[in-house]
Amino acid sequence: MFSWLKRSSATPHGGPDYSSVNSREKAEALVGRGELQKLLLLPAEFGGADVQPNTVYVPPFAADLKSETDINTVLPLSQKGVVTRYRATPEYQGKSFIPVSITIVASEPGSFTSTINIWGKALNANSVQA
Numbered sequence: 001m002f003s004w005l006k007r008s009s010a011t012p013h014g015g016p017d018y019s020s021v022n023s024r025e026k027a028e029a030l031v032g033r034g035e036l037q038k039l040l041l042l043p044a045e046f047g048g049a050d051v052q053p054n055t056v057y058v059p060p061f062a063a064d065l066k067s068e069t070d071i072n073t074v075l076p077l078s079q080k081g082v083v084t085r086y087r088a089t090p091e092y093q094g095k096s097f098i099p100v101s102i103t104i105v106a107s108e109p110g111s112f113t114s115t116i117n118i119w120g121k122a123l124n125a126n127s128v129q130a
Helices: 024-032 060-079
Strands: 037-040 055-058 083-091 101-109 111-117
Touching: 024 055, 037 060, 055 060, 060 083, 060 101, 060 111
Parallel strands: none
Antiparallel strands: 037 055, 083 101, 101 111
16 A cells, blocks of 8 residues: 555665656655645746646755745846746656656846756756756
């Protein structure tokens, strides 16, 4: 019973393994245990709503990194008029409900891009965790 909660603590590349978390219900169960947090792709500070298409579930470190990037980098660029458009795009692996990475792109007229690598293939690509 609940075999999906019994995941190995790490994948071969040293990160967490969320491959068995393949539904919103499983992700929300991990939120209840404090292992994941609900995250708005377009943050409330930028007008994002708490609706299903704008919601992903990530470990706390990823939520913290995204918030820091949005507030400490993107918001000041926006206030200076360097960027006027914003997009945060999750990438998934297999049937997992947990993104392996989230890429933030702020643009027009300037450009800023940052990727938060969370687990799985995003950590295997010899990439540095943002």
